[in-house]
Amino acid sequence: MRTSMPVMKPAPFAALLVSLLSACSTLEAPATRTAPAAVSSSTANPGNWPKLSPPLPRDAALEARVQDLVARMSVEQKVGQVIQGDIGSTTPDDVRKYQLGSVLAGGNSDPGGKYNAPAADWLKLADDMHAASMDMRDGRVAIPVLLGIDAVHGHNNVVGATLFPHNIGLGAANDPELVRKIAAATALELRATGFEWTFAPTVTVPRDDRWGRTYEGYSEDPALVARYATAVVEGLQGSAREPGFLDHTRVAASSKHFIGDGGTFEGKDKGDTRVSEAELRDVHGAGHLAALAAGTQTVMASFSSWNGQKMHGNRSLLTDVLKARLGFDGFVVGDWNGHGEVAGCTNESCAAALVAGVDMYMAPDSWRSLHANTLAQVRSGEIPMDRLDDAVSRILRVKLRMGLFEAGLPSKRSVGGRFDLLGADAHRDLAREAVRKSLVLLKNDRSLLPLDPRASVLVAGNGADDIGKQSGGWTLSWQGTGNRPADFPNAESIWQGIRSAVATAGGQARLDVAGRYSNKPDVAIVVFGEDPYAEFIGDIPNLAYQPGNATDLALLRRLRAEGIPVVSVFLSGRPLWVNREINASDAFVAAWLPGSEGGGIADVLFKDPQGRIVHDFTGTLPFSWPRTASQPPQNVGATGYDPQFKPGHGLAYARPAALGALPEESGLAHDDAPPGVYFAAGKVAAGWSLRIADASGTVEVVRTLPAGTRGLAVTAADHLAQEDARRLRWDGSAPAQAWLQSDAPIDLSREAMSGAMLVVAMRLDRVPADGFALRLSCGGDCGGHVAIDTGTAPLPRGTWFTLGVPLQCFKTAGTDLARVERIFGIESSAGAELAFSSVVLGDKADVRIGCTTH
Ligand code: BGC
Numbered sequence: 126m127r128t129s130m131p132v133m134k135p136a137p138f139a140a141l142l143v144s145l146l147s148a149c150s151t152l153e154a155p156a157t158r159t160a161p162a163a164v165s166s167s168t169a170n171p172g173n174w175p176k177l178s179p180p181l182p183r184d185a186a187l188e189a190r191v192q193d194l195v196a197r198m199s200v201e202q203k204v205g206q207v208i209q210g211d212i213g214s215t216t217p218d219d220v221r222k223y224q225l226g227s228v229l230a231g232g233n234s235d236p237g238g239k240y241n242a243p244a245a246d247w248l249k250l251a252d253d254m255h256a257a258s259m260d261m262r263d264g265r266v267a268i269p270v271l272l273g274i275d276a277v278h279g280h281n282n283v284v285g286a287t288l289f290p291h292n293i294g295l296g297a298a299n300d301p302e303l304v305r306k307i308a309a310a311t312a313l314e315l316r317a318t319g320f321e322w323t324f325a326p327t328v329t330v331p332r333d334d335r336w337g338r339t340y341e342g343y344s345e346d347p348a349l350v351a352r353y354a355t356a357v358v359e360g361l362q363g364s365a366r367e368p369g370f371l372d373h374t375r376v377a378a379s380s381k382h383f384i385g386d387g388g389t390f391e392g393k394d395k396g397d398t399r400v401s402e403a404e405l406r407d408v409h410g411a412g413h414l415a416a417l418a419a420g421t422q423t424v425m426a427s428f429s430s431w432n433g434q435k436m437h438g439n440r441s442l443l444t445d446v447l448k449a450r451l452g453f454d455g456f457v458v459g460d461w462n463g464h465g466e467v468a469g470c471t472n473e474s475c476a477a478a479l480v481a482g483v484d485m486y487m488a489p490d491s492w493r494s495l496h497a498n499t500l501a502q503v504r505s506g507e508i509p510m511d512r513l514d515d516a517v518s519r520i521l522r523v524k525l526r527m528g529l530f531e532a533g534l535p536s537k538r539s540v541g542g543r544f545d546l547l548g549a550d551a552h553r554d555l556a557r558e559a560v561r562k563s564l565v566l567l568k569n570d571r572s573l574l575p576l577d578p579r580a581s582v583l584v585a586g587n588g589a590d591d592i593g594k595q596s597g598g599w600t601l602s603w604q605g606t607g608n609r610p611a612d613f614p615n616a617e618s619i620w621q622g623i624r625s626a627v628a629t630a631g632g633q634a635r636l637d638v639a640g641r642y643s644n645k646p647d648v649a650i651v652v653f654g655e656d657p658y659a660e661f662i663g664d665i666p667n668l669a670y671q672p673g674n675a676t677d678l679a680l681l682r683r684l685r686a687e688g689i690p691v692v693s694v695f696l697s698g699r700p701l702w703v704n705r706e707i708n709a710s711d712a713f714v715a716a717w718l719p720g721s722e723g724g725g726i727a728d729v730l731f732k733d734p735q736g737r738i739v740h741d742f743t744g745t746l747p748f749s750w751p752r753t754a755s756q757p758p759q760n761v762g763a764t765g766y767d768p769q770f771k772p773g774h775g776l777a778y779a780r781p782a783a784l785g786a787l788p789e790e791s792g793l794a795h796d797d798a799p800p801g802v803y804f805a806a807g808k809v810a811a812g813w814s815l816r817i818a819d820a821s822g823t824v825e826v827v828r829t830l831p832a833g834t835r836g837l838a839v840t841a842a843d844h845l846a847q848e849d850a851r852r853l854r855w856d857g858s859a860p861a862q863a864w865l866q867s868d869a870p871i872d873l874s875r876e877a878m879s880g881a882m883l884v885v886a887m888r889l890d891r892v893p894a895d896g897f898a899l900r901l902s903c904g905g906d907c908g909g910h911v912a913i914d915t916g917t918a919p920l921p922r923g924t925w926f927t928l929g930v931p932l933q934c935f936k937t938a939g940t941d942l943a944r945v946e947r948i949f950g951i952e953s954s955a956g957a958e959l960a961f962s963s964v965v966l967g968d969k970a971d972v973r974i975g976c977t978t979h
């Protein structure tokens with residue numbers, strides 16, 4: 126319990142941070158240390174970092190309680206506290222038995238395995254977990270479990286929650302007070318369903334927009350990220366200097382990912398950040414320093430490395446800098462099996478991470494073996510007992526500060542069970558305001574905008590009426606895919622917002638995704654952009670939009686050619702090279718990933734029925750916008766910096782300006798396909814080929830159809846569109862196989878580690894008696910195969926479905942995932958027939974098969 130009041134004077138935290146940072150740049154390195162570390166060092170020098178103390182003063186009574194608890198705990202119990210399991214693999218009984226310190230709900234983990242489980246199921250799960258943690262009938266010390274989830278743009282895993290714009294859009298709003306209110310609203314929605322901790326804010330400073338997590342960052346500008354970090358941490362937790370801090374209407378925050386996640390080489394997720402210590406501190410550390418000053422109770426270690434060393438194993442940064450120098454007294458949580466990536470570690474065993482300073486392992490599915498191994502490592506002395514005690518003390522300190530010991534069931538706390546808070550009007554109004562403020566106007570020739578709502582408006586584009594698409598990744602599922610309109614009861618699509626604005630004013634609005642019309646409209650609004658993705662699945666090789674398949678560009682050009690003025694509303698998780706699309710539009714709006722309140726877009730695009738402008742554009746770019754698809758990373762201050770638009774750019778009705786034609790050279794040698802897509806829309810991806818071979822070893826590259834070899838014929842087939850699929854027909858006369866071949870070996874180990882699956886959209890028409898084997902290999906015979914359609918697990922017949930095989934299964938079966946050359950290898954010696962329309966990496970499938978070898 127907190128008894129003493131904070132001593133620090135309330136001060137503007139940005140100013141505080143600036144003074145800390147400037148103090149730090151004038152700090153002398155202690156005499157015993159040598160010059161600043163070279164760029165290649167992965168050992169930080171604490172003397173190069175500002176000396177901070179936590180905003181909450183030490184509370185003697187609380188510390189005494191921590192010590193007393195630690196003294197009464199068994200080693201098993203202590204080890205339990207430093208481990209977090211995932212609800213997909215952890216039952217309340219496990220929590221009771223192992224006294225796990227925390228349970229998380231990962232992006233794809235839901236009560237009862239239902240991605241759209243109702244709020245009541247979430248709360249029930251929270252109650253069950255909490256009750257189990259407090260039920261120590263055998264006399265053990267009861268310690269409340271801490272329940273965490275990724276509420277990264279609202280309480281985004283739960284049906285009906287308000288979905289705020291993703292961070293990149295909030296960055297465009299440049300309004301710390303707005304994000305403070307959003308964080309407070311998110312905390313209420315979390316607590317209504319029983320959750321106490323969010324893995325937010327992401328204070329990353331993305332520097333290479335090819336990174337699939339760019340949208341989780343507010344800006345490339347460390348100063349903006351720092352201002353937001355302060356506001357969001359205070360919005361989530363309350364102010365550490367005021368009453369109500371961490372009460373049951375607030376949640377614990379997690380400043381993530383510490384440190385350097387946004388600086389990885391070539392924008393590769395989980396990659397290596399090769400920067401000097403000064404850059405690590407001043408660019409990637411800015412948000413963390415502010416979050417610490419605001420009292421964030423947890424910090425999440427980054428998957429990434431710094432100069433070659435994985436952050437989960439970096440003692441100098443986790444312990445010497447973060448805890449000792451920056452005075453962090455909460456706890457460091459690891460990322461999803463992030464400890465397993467430390468050299469010499471596995472998901473099930475990693476003393477090094479705890480020793481380096483991780484206090485709680487995020488061990489979603491690996492927690493059981495990890496518990497056994499960690500226990501053994503403590504007993505053998507490999508993990509010193511005082512390190513374990515320190516980790517446990519930090520976790521207990523946070524739980525005590527949150528009042529969890531006395532809190533009772535989550536459903537019985539102040540807003541527990543208040544499901545009316547999910548998508549509450551006030552929260553949706555706030556989200557809609559955020560959408561309006563996040564929009565950045567890049568072009569408005571001849572002042573086409575604002576539109577007259579009494580006009581005849583055609584609304585087109587596949588983003589117009591798709592709440593999943595406008596919400597992006599981390600929406601009901603990890604990748605944000607696979608949802609239906611009915612999953613968003615408290616939401617409005619962009620089209621619905623336009624329809625209501627136009628209908629109110631007496632105009633005419635029509636939706637036609639493909640942009641067809643019978644009466645020529647006065648104007649077309651085309652909503653298009655990136656499909657949802659998360660983490661490494663969103664990594665791309667260059668910044669081209671729709672490489673090799675510019676269907677949206679074609680739509681814009683067609684409407685223009687028909688004499689219809691075009692307004693483009695572009696949905697994206699990052700700046701992309703869209704010069705051609707901008708040239709093909711009269712007005713162009715970067716709308717990022719707005720979330721549930723699509724109506725905020727019509728608010729700004731249209732005048733009111735009386736012809737007045739109610740909302741002008743105020744959003745400005747939080748990132749540099751590229752001039753070509755192949756430029757080196759564009760960040761203010763970079764050498765050769767030459768973006769199309771700089772951060773801070775954004776037009777407004779009050780400041781009309783014409784934009785000339787933009788250059789249309791992409792800078793790319795050829796249109797690269799996005800990674801993780803091997804066959805889709807009737808085409809084999811660039812860099813890949815479809816091959817077939819018979820027993821004699823004769824290999825045919827299938828360039829035109831039909832094609833064949835002895836025993837196997839390949840023809841075109843239809844799934845969703847004409848000839849978007851391939852049919853393989855074995856006549857049984859000779860064994861034969863087919864596969865997708867890469868021009869160069871690819872490394873899928875990162876993807877496998879994170880649970881990705883090979884997902885094939887297929888239709889099985891005739892299956893050999895003993896089923897099929899799917900092969901993934903490094904060429905020739907090297908590599909493993911996984912049995913599908915075995916007698917015990919038959920697959921659907923004669924109907925299209927998606928089949929998911931975890932990459933990890935191929936690894937178990939012997940494939941070296943670091944050098945994959947063949948994907949989707951399939952063979953038969955008997956008569957058989959199947960068709961497939963896509964082969965991709967993903968995380969969702971109609972049928973997911975386990976790891977049985979053939
Ligand atoms: C992500 C984290 C997230 C965690 C739990 C990881 O893959 O990197 O940002 O908090 O999963 O879902």
Ligand code: BGC
Pocket residue numbers: 230231232233234461603660879880968
């Ligand atoms: C989980 C996410 C997690 C990711 C790890 C997914 O299966 O649902 O929460 O972040 O794996 O990369």
